[in-house]
Amino acid sequence: MTGVPVPGVAVAPASSPPPDGLTHVELTYVEKRIENWIRFGAVAADRILDRRRRVVSFRPGSVFAFVRWAANDYGTIVSRIDIVQAVEPGTAFQTLPFVQPGGAILLKIEGWPKVERVLQHVDAIESLRIDPVDVSPDHWRHVHSRIGVGQELRRYTAEQHRAFVLRRSMGR
Structure with a gap:
């Protein structure tokens, strides 16, 4: 490739948002090598690319957990979880591998x-019959900060959740 523009062909910048306004996440599964998966989130669309890859899409404002794991012949090389809020078209966002265009990163571990602690915390929230998608974004930031400095997490309670839902319904 020479990098010379072709007359009549428009090329969108790499960071341009998808035309449908959704946030797209590429998931890959190669046995014992690569596993990218969604732990929670309301998938708006799902497209299979091939046997090992698919793309799931999320509506603006929705929250999802994206887990990435990779290994080589010597063991694990990547273990990561990101909790991301899909953004509205035209708003600022942070970039993230395999996520187009990116999103507001609420947690990055x-x-x-540490990833296992986050997954256990998600399980504890689900045991309260609360969908992690509906948890306060501030709580995910709290989890990010506490795990990052090696401190104990504060539990997410039903009372906290009720307060957050009421505050959100009032537009605050």
């Missing part, structure tokens, strides 16, 4: 022991 690396290393299997």
Whole structure:
């Protein structure tokens, strides 16, 4: 490729948002090598690319957890979880591998022991019959900060959730 523009062909910049306004996440599964999956989130569309890859899409404002794991012949090389809020077209966002165009990153954790703590926390929230999608974004930021400095997490309670839902319904 020479990098010379072709007359009459428009090329969108790499960071331009998808034309449908959705946030697209590419998921890959190669046994014992690569596993990218969604832990929670309301998928708006799902497209299969081939045997090992598919793309799931999320509506603006929706929250999802994206887990990435990869290994080589010597063991695990990547363990990561990101909790992301899909953004409205035209708003600022942070970039993230395999996520187009990107999103508001609420939590970003690396290393299997820490990722496992986040997954256990998600399980605890679900045990309260609360969908993690509906959890306060501030709580996910709290989890990010506490795990990042090695401190104990504060539990997410039904009372906290009720307060958040009421605050959100009032537009605050």
